[in-house]
Amino acid sequence: MERTERQKMADASMSELIELEKASNTSLEGIELNNGGTMQRPQGTNPLLNVDASAKVVVSDNKLEANMCVFSPQFSGKDITVEAMRQALKDEHVVYGIDEELLIEIAENKLYDKIFTVASGYAAIDGENGRVNNLFDTDKKLVPRKLEDGSVDYRDLGLIVNVKMNDLICEITPETQGEEGMNVYGQVIAPRPGRPPLIPQGANTVLSADGTKLFAADSGNLVYKGGRFNIETTFQISSDVDVKTGNIDFLGDVVIKGSVQEGYTVTAGKSITVLGMVTGATLTAQGDITVKNGVFASTVQSQYGNINIAIGENDTITTRGNLTSTSLVGCRIKIEGDLDCTKNPGALVGGDCSVMGKFAVAQLGHKSYTPTVVSVGSTTNLLLEMDSLEKQCTAIDEYIEKINTSIEFLQGKKRKGEKLDAEKEAYISSAIRLKVQKGMDKKPLRARIEEIQRIINAKETLSVRVTKCVYPNVRINLNSFTTTTSAEYGKCNIVCGPNDIEFK
Known part of the structure; x- marks a missing residue:
């Protein structure tokens, strides 16, 4: 030098x-x-x-x-x-x-x-503070959604932040302890350790095994409050669904204490409960739908659940489950379960009603001879659908078996004392979550198979049960038989006879 x-x-x-x-x-x-x-x-x-x-x-x-x-x-x-x-x-x-x-x-x-x-000598290197990289906004603002064509949908305000089970919420970088230094006196210089991050783990969230990721433990609305992420599995609205709330689209249960106003939609991954009325709106749910008061000129559709409405007028109602109401007027109804409209007044008047299960009503038609169409029985090839669902379930079972084999192989190494690297440990955690998710995916398929079996088993006992009266001009379809009433009938069971529909 x-x-x-x-x-x-x-x-x-x-x-x-x-x-x-x-x-x-x-x-x-x-x-x-x-x-x-x-x-x-x-x-x-x-x-x-x-x-x-x-x-x-x-x-x-x-x-x-x-x-x-x-x-x-x-x-x-x-x-x-x-x-x-x-x-x-x-x-x-x-x-x-x-x-x-x-x-x-x-x-x-x-x-x-x-x-x-x-x-x-050389100075100590202080540790770095831990930090959290949030993948979702912590300051939610209600802003109308901008559409692809540049226009704005004022009915979509982003009130709900939907997350699914196993969705990644945030990434966590742990603090470091730093590196020691040494002075010319040969004395060790201790570093200042970094501060650990404040992990925002709240209700229905779960940390990864290594503590570096926060996942959703359930599906629902992601809410950041008090420095923590929480997932609400039930979303409640204390007022009406209107311009203040915008449309509702939620993965869990929705409870509306007010009414749903005209032009708005409510979509739920589970159930919908409305304590008020529904007017000119659309309700869509995977599970049950309950409306305590009337439903008017609206669409109500459930994928797998039951529908219970007080009064329905000029509605479109579809479900694979059951329908219960006290009055259905001018509605277009298609359900794969049972229909119960026997509670007072128990009237089904006008419209077109197709039911695959049991049919019970107090009053069918109207004394003014309002045209009413009732169809009971399966008109689709349910066996083909059930076969397709069975194949999907089998594919899921085979996939889960492969996951189990991989997990057991790695856990077997751990039992033998072999230390797995971080990548393999992360794989085990990810595989377990995927296994749970696949099991959840299979549940609705199996439920649908059981529902189809129930419908097929009940096919031979199809009937229309009337507890008060049947008015003229009601067209009744029972499987392959069809008749239109020309007279008034009292309390009766309408069934398939050997050659035609019979009133008993």
């Missing part, structure tokens, strides 16, 4: 050297300055002025550097030695990071009256 690269300071000022000289208890008496301000040997051979070269060591305030200045010998004084410089360092208790090559270079090249850094 070049001499100039070694130097901490190229030339010490005279004032610095004087201060160092005083500290080293040597005398400057008899030393003269030349015109350039540097030291020169005075003339003469006075033995009292013979001074050996000496080293002065000063340690920096942070104890990470030891600086040395070697004062030149005077007259016949001895030159500095490596041992003398080592002793000077030892006297100042400097034991770590000593640059032995530099000491040798100073001694060999007589690098006097300059300041060099002859020992260096």
